[in-house]
Amino acid sequence: MQLTALRPTRRALRAALTAVALTGAAVALVPAVPATAAGRQQPDLAVSLMTTDLLNPAIGETFYTSIDIRNYGTGDAAPMTVTVSVPAELRPESAGDPGAGWTCTTGTSSWTCSYPALAAGARANRLSLPSTVIGGQPGSFVSVDAAIKPQRQESYQDNNTASTQVEIAGTCVIRGTVWQDLDADGQRDADEPPVAGGTDGVVGVSLFVRGGQVIGGGQATVAPDGTWSITARTGALYEVRVEAASTFSLTTADLGDDATDSDIIHFYQQDPTLLGGSAEFDPTPDAEYVVDAGLVARA
Ligand SMILES: [Ca+2]
Ligand SMILES: [Ca+2]
Ligand SMILES: [Ca+2]
Incomplete structure (x- = not known):
């Protein structure tokens, strides 16, 4: 053998x-x-x-x-x-x-x-x-x-x-909300505020393909209410990357109800900006994916 x-x-x-x-x-x-x-x-x-x-x-x-x-x-x-x-x-x-x-x-x-x-x-x-x-x-x-x-x-x-x-590619929608997890329990509670786009908040949200390039942009700016959305081409393995001001850090991911948790499981860097990423996923045509990010004030 x-x-x-x-x-x-x-x-x-x-x-x-x-x-x-x-x-x-x-x-x-x-x-x-x-x-x-x-x-x-x-x-x-x-x-x-x-x-x-x-x-x-x-x-x-x-x-x-x-x-x-x-x-x-x-x-x-x-x-x-x-x-x-x-x-x-x-x-x-x-x-x-x-x-x-x-x-x-x-x-x-x-x-x-x-x-x-x-x-x-x-x-x-x-x-x-x-x-x-x-x-x-x-x-x-x-x-x-x-x-x-x-x-x-x-x-x-x-x-x-x-x-x-x-x-043969179709399209999918990938969206999410960035919020500040004030009590750091990993869950978005009703009284917790969004983190808006900007140099003091979320610098940007982008799709990342390992060893490749995202066709058609794959970038989003975050709205004042903390939401973002990207229409992306299927047929690639994506990771969502969230870049934010270094005054923030990541809250614990995948804690409790998936509808209100943080989906940013990878921590890449704290300075000069905070950078985190989601799990990789292979999107299905016409499907919608929600990737939320919880940030905590840096200790
Ligand atoms: Ca031959
Ligand atoms: Ca919370
Ligand atoms: Ca979730």
């Missing part, structure tokens, strides 16, 4: 590929099995990386799929043909500049692209193709599939195909 686990099987590789693709991250394939069977030199073309520039495009939006191809074999590859296919929810757009060396024709559900001969060990220039989301259910995933036509001498062909996924 331990011995076989040292070398991932192709099935395990493909499972890993699928799992990674679901999170929208890069898809990386490990070099193929040696292409020197029987001592013959063979090309071994493979998709080494397939990514999209947007993880969660909205309907009407155009995003790019990038495909890196490498010849992992010991023999040179002849000029290659790559077909990249999209489902009905996506429309392939004509690629004005698909990448140096690449020539593509655009069909109704795919592109067919060609590239010159690729020497053993060489990498092709990145192939980059635009497609537009023309339909589909927000929250659903659609995949872009790439297939390199096998070379005549190519014995290992499992790595000639790869796919990556995007989630």
Whole structure:
């Protein structure tokens, strides 16, 4: 068991590929099995990386799929043909500049692209193709599939195909109230005041995506009554961050009734401003999320 686990099987590789693709991250394939069977030199073309520039495009939006191809074999590859296919929810757009060396024709559900001969060990220039989301259910995933036509001498062909996924984005509302927890019991009591926006109060509320960027702003200023609201795109894992004057600190989170508690569970810094964050959450299209923040006077 331990011995076989040292070398991932192709099935395990493909499972890993699928799992990674679901999170929208890069898809990386490990070099193929040696292409020197029987001592013959063979090309071994493979998709080494397939990514999209947007993880969660909205309907009407155009995003790019990038495909890196490498010849992992010991023999040179002849000029290659790559077909990249999209489902009905996506429309392939004509690629004005698909990448140096690449020539593509655009069909109704795919592109067919060609590239010159690729020497053993060489990498092709990145192939980059635009497609537009023309339909589909927000929250659903659609995949872009790439297939390199096998070379005549190519014995290992499992790595000639790869796919990556995007989630069709919808919108959700994320809102909350910032208040001063005068008795520091973690609950918003009727007599406790809001903390308004401003340098002496809440500097700002923002959405944070780990290792990424929030599309479409993701920032809010807090109203005089302590409330804020952000309409955000779904398909990303968000954390709400609250920044306030350093004269405040955070009250205890998740204490008692969730309707009136504080949801800021992470403490990041006290100076020069107070910074806290909520738990991460993956919003559902058309849903509403309430993230309240209780502040106490700094001791
Ligand atoms: Ca191959
Ligand atoms: Ca209280
Ligand atoms: Ca709550």
